[in-house]
Every structure is written in structure tokens, then in C-alpha cells.
Amino acid sequence: MGKGKEIIVVGGGLAGLVSAYLLAKNGHSVRLIEKKTYPFHRVCGEYLSNEVVDFLEREGLLPQNVTIPKIDRFEFSDTKGRIVQTPLDLGGIGISRFLLDDFLFQRAIEAGAELLCGKQVHQVHFIQESDRFQVVLEDGKILESDYVIGAFGKRSRIDSFLARAFTQKRSPFIGVKYHIQINRPTDVVALHNFTNGYCGINAVEENRFNLCYLGRREDLRKHGSIPELEREVLWKNPVLREIFQEAEFLFEKPEVINEISFEEKSPIENHILMVGDAAGLITPLNGNGMAMAIRGAYILADIVENNTERNTIEELYQKQWNLHFKNRLLFGRWIQKLFGAEISSAFARNLLKNSHWLSQQIIRNTHGSPF
Numbered sequence: 001m002g003k004g005k006e007i008i009v010v011g012g013g014l015a016g017l018v019s020a021y022l023l024a025k026n027g028h029s030v031r032l033i034e035k036k037t038y039p040f041h042r043v044c045g046e047y048l049s050n051e052v053v054d055f056l057e058r059e060g061l062l063p064q065n066v067t068i069p070k071i072d073r074f075e076f077s078d079t080k081g082r083i084v085q086t087p088l089d090l091g092g093i094g095i096s097r098f099l100l101d102d103f104l105f106q107r108a109i110e111a112g113a114e115l116l117c118g119k120q121v122h123q124v125h126f127i128q129e130s131d132r133f134q135v136v137l138e139d140g141k142i143l144e145s146d147y148v149i150g151a152f153g154k155r156s157r158i159d160s161f162l163a164r165a166f167t168q169k170r171s172p173f174i175g176v177k178y179h180i181q182i183n184r185p186t187d188v189v190a191l192h193n194f195t196n197g198y199c200g201i202n203a204v205e206e207n208r209f210n211l212c213y214l215g216r217r218e219d220l221r222k223h224g225s226i227p228e229l230e231r232e233v234l235w236k237n238p239v240l241r242e243i244f245q246e247a248e249f250l251f252e253k254p255e256v257i258n259e260i261s262f263e264e265k266s267p268i269e270n271h272i273l274m275v276g277d278a279a280g281l282i283t284p285l286n287g288n289g290m291a292m293a294i295r296g297a298y299i300l301a302d303i304v305e306n307n308t309e310r311n312t313i314e315e316l317y318q319k320q321w322n323l324h325f326k327n328r329l330l331f332g333r334w335i336q337k338l339f340g341a342e343i344s345s346a347f348a349r350n351l352l353k354n355s356h357w358l359s360q361q362i363i364r365n366t367h368g369s370p371f
Contacts, residue, residue: 004028005304008135008145009113010121010158013042014097015276015293016151017104021061022301024113031143032113033135035120039102043175043257045200046210047071047189048100049092049291051368055298062095063103069094069203075190076352078345081238084353088189090367092291096179096204123161124148126271131310133271147304147313150274151297154281155259162270166263173260174220177212180247184209192243193345194234195219201243208250211243217258226254262333267321268314275300280325283332288367292325295368299324324368 005028009016012034020032056062072091077083109115120138126148127134135143152158159167186203193199199213215229223229235241260281267279276293303316337344 005147006145007031007147007149007304008033008133008143009149009151010124010135011150011152011156011276011278012036012038012105012115012117013101013151013153013276013293014104014290015278015297016149017101017108018061018294018297019149019151019275019301020113020115021059021104021108021111022297023304024108024111026301026305027112028304030108030113031116031145032108033116033119033121033137035118037117038105039098041177041179041251041255042097042101043177043212043255044097044210044290045202045212046094046096046204047092047200047202047290048095049288049367050090051092051288051291051370052294052298053093054370056294061104061107063099066099066205068205069186071187071189071202073185073188075188076349077190077192077237077239078349079193079195079237079340079342080346081192081240082346082349083239084349085188086352090370092189094186094189094202094204094210096208096210099205121152121158124150124158124270124272147310148272149300150269150272150278151276152278154257154277155261156278159278162272164265164269166261166265169263171259171261171263172216172218173262174215174217175212175257175260176215176226177210177255179204179208179250180211180243181207181250182209182243182247184243192237192239193340194237194240195340195342196233197340199234199240209247211247214260226256262329264329268318271310271314273300273304273314273317279321280329282329283335288328291367292328295324295371296321298371328367 007028007030009020009032012032020030024030072088074088075085122138123136125134133145133148189202191200197215201211204210219233220229223232265280267274275296282289299320307313
């Protein structure tokens with residue numbers, strides 16, 4: 001273990017892995033705890049904005065031995081399947097979490113981080129008297145550290161342990177993801193509406209496409225299964241029906257996540273520094289969750305590296321997090337109201353079709369500048 005602060009990172013998604021890499025590279029003693037074992041799939045749109053691509057390339061955090069599709073167009077259809085396309089001024093790339101997370105995992109180890117995989121964190125306690133943390137694993141083992149970074153994603157048992165406000169009410173959303181092979185343009189990220197939800201599709205590496213949709217738990221309950229939900233709800237959009245009928249599905253079964261909450265969260269809870277989806281989840285139609293997780297990790301690692309007092313670190317992180325992300329999340333929640341219904345999705349399509357300026361403003365308000 002290196003010099004400097006002792007830091008435990010709970011969760012090994014993009015935010016956790018990039019945090020661990022940067023902090024370990026700077027000589028801090030970093031342990032990252034991830035309940036699964038790499039590589040594995042996650043429910044995620046797998047479109048990565050160019051906001052963070054330059055940073056990843058500078059740090060050697062993008063795989064070089066695969067062809068990664070470049071994406072510079074956005075396609076949108078309303079619930080009736082009427083399509084409009086618009087350029088993406090910033091653009092991005094398509095890369096699977098299966099590939100990217102595993103690569104970042106290896107880079108974090110090379111930087112000096114200790115990664116504990118297949119371990120579940122049960123509790124996190126801040127001990128006021130010692131000004132340190134105790135992290136309790138499911139097997140009863142206790143680890144201690146100066147700081148804890150919470151990078152445990154959209155919802156975890158630690159959220160419930162901390163009694164975070166968003167856990168006190170149920171969320172109506174479910175997320176479903178597949179990898180497919182299909183003959184589609186690789187430079188387009190598409191968003192197709194259906195009643196009560198929307199489905200994104202974009203190319204990733206190895207001639208695959210990621211297909212991921214956000215739906216409602218009540219519709220799944222009504223139709224009884226994921227395949228029936230897709231046939232009876234998603235297929236009402238002719239574009240989605242065609243995609244599902246043409247595609248070769250590569251998973252034995254879809255990746256599914258329940259209780260996706262877009263409620264407001266705090267980036268600091270009981271002195272735990274939250275990053276990525278644990279700090280705030282942007283609605284997936286904005287296509288910027290991956291970039292926000294990476295940028296949040298960069299901001300947090302820089303603050304931890306350059307400050308020594310806990311209060312200073314927390315105050316600076318709260319301020320910087322609000323500056324970079326608070327308005328994005330608010331705007332994302334607002335424009336989500338334009339999706340998943342016949343009238344509102346048609347209105348959104350007309351906006352995109354008739355006002356390039358307005359469509360670009362929407363994109364800019366949910367994305368940051370490259371760094």
C-alpha cells in the first residue's frame with residue numbers, strides 16, 4: 001500500500017474504478033470493494049460522450065486493441081415510429097461496460113490499488129472519536145480507512161443502511177439491457193419511445209449493438225414477463241418492432257435492474273463522498289451517465305489529492321459537484337417528461353425536426369465540456 005491517505009472505495013463501476021486508479025496513482029492507499037467479479041455486464045446505455053474521451057486517452061484508460069465506434073448522429077422516434085435525426089456536435093463513442101470496466105480494473109491494479117472482488121459491504125460507520133471509518137463486510141470482517149468513497153451505483157444496501165431519502169419510496173422504473181447483432185449504422189445513437197418508456201440503441205465494439213430500455217414495473221407486472229412486455233408495449237413503435245424482429249440477441253437472458261430512482265441525492269452522506277450514480281442519477285435519455293461518473297471521479301480525486309482537512313474536502317466537493325452536475329440532473333428530470341407518451345414524444349420529435357438550435361441547447365444542457 002502507498003503513502004498518503006487510506007481510502008476505501010465501495011463499488012467498482014466507472015466512478016469507483018477511475019477514483020481508485022487516480023488516487024492510487026498519486027500514492028494513496030486504496031482498497032476498492034466490488035461485490036461481483038470482472039468482467040461482467042451492467043444495465044447501461046454504453047454511449048460515452050466525448051466530454052471525457054480526451055481524459056481517458058491521456059491516462060491510458062481506453063483499450064487500444066479493439067475498434068471502438070465513433071458516434072456523431074442522434075436518431076429519435078416518437079411512440080408512432082416517426083423518426084428524426086440531428087447531428088451531435090460533441091459526439092462520443094460506443095463501448096461496452098463489459099470491456100471498459102474490466103480494462104479499468106486492470107489499470108487500477110497496475111496503479112497500485114488493492115481490489116477486493118466478490119465481497120459485499122454490509123455497513124459503513126464513521127467513528128467520530130477517531131475521525132476514521134469502519135467498513136463491515138458481509139462476512140463480518142472490518143476494514144478501516146481515513147475516507148470512504150461511495151461508488152455503489154443506482155441503489156445498494158448501503159443506501160438503505162444510511163436511510164437515504166430516495167430509498168424511502170418505491171421507484172416505478174425498470175431497466176433492461178441486451179447485446180445484439182443487427183445491420184444498422186454504427187455512427188448513430190438512437191432513442192425510440194414507447195408508452196411509458198424509451199429504448200436506446202448504439203454500436204459498441206466487436207460488431208455488436210447495445211439495446212437498453214427504461215420501462216415501468218407496473219407494465220411488467222401487467223404483462224407477466226419481459227418478452228410479453230416487449231411484444232405488447234415496445235413493439236407498438238414500428239421501429240422497435242423491426243429492430244426486435246431483425247436482431248440476433250446475444251445474451252441467454254437480458255440484464256435487468258429494478259427500482260431505478262431519479263430522485264435527488266446528496267453527494268455527501270455521513271462523511272461518505274458519493275460519486276457516480278450514488279451521488280445522482282441522470283435520466284438515461286440524456287446519454288451522459290457514463291461521462292458524469294468519470295468526470296465526478298476526476299473532480300473528487302483532485303480535491304482529495306490537494307487537501308488535507310475533511311471539512312475542506314467535503315465543502316469543496318459539494319461545491320464542485322453542484323457546479324458541474326446539479327443543473328444537468330434537474331434539466332434531465334424536466335425533459336424526461338417529453339418522453340414515453342404519444343403527445344409529448346411527438347412534440348419532442350417536432351422540436352428536434354424544426355429547431356436544430358433548440359435540440360443542440362438541450363444536449364448542451366445535459367453535457368459538459370471536454371477536459
